[in-house]
Amino acid sequence: MATGWAGDGAVQDQIDATVEDAVKRARSRLQQGPGLTHCEECDAPIPEARRDAVPGVRLCVNCQAAQDKEAAFSGYNRRGSKDSQLR
Template sequence: MAGGWSKDGGVQEQIDASVDDAVNLARSRLPHGESATHCEECDAPIPEARRQAVPGVQICIRCQSELEAAQKQTSGYNRRGSKDSQLR
């Protein structure tokens, strides 16, 4: 059932697009290639267990945690501008 100017299934298409964007973003952040022995950010040694657990890792756990915390702070942006988000 469409309402207003939206077509049938428009809401589901928006949800699917948001999920696809999130999956693509997560995949693009996955490390790939050869693992580094030292962190690119702080030059601390990366433990062998981390290099085996995360192939292609380039930064240490501390720097990874800081990076994820910074990304979490900026991820509250709704690019599609749903009506609900505009009312807040």
């Protein structure tokens, strides 16, 4: 299908490039290097398997789960309800 100057797959190429850029940004924010042997929050030992699986690990599983749970709750309804959109 002709879409002016854009090629047939231009939209999909743009979507793919956007997703690829987002993945690169997310990977660049991951910690790297050797992890800690003990959790920096509770001083519990971090198993070697976790240190091997997660480069640069700084927290034990329990402390990481608690931190992830706190970060996941934003407290705002960003999507809104249909009623608020109709007003």
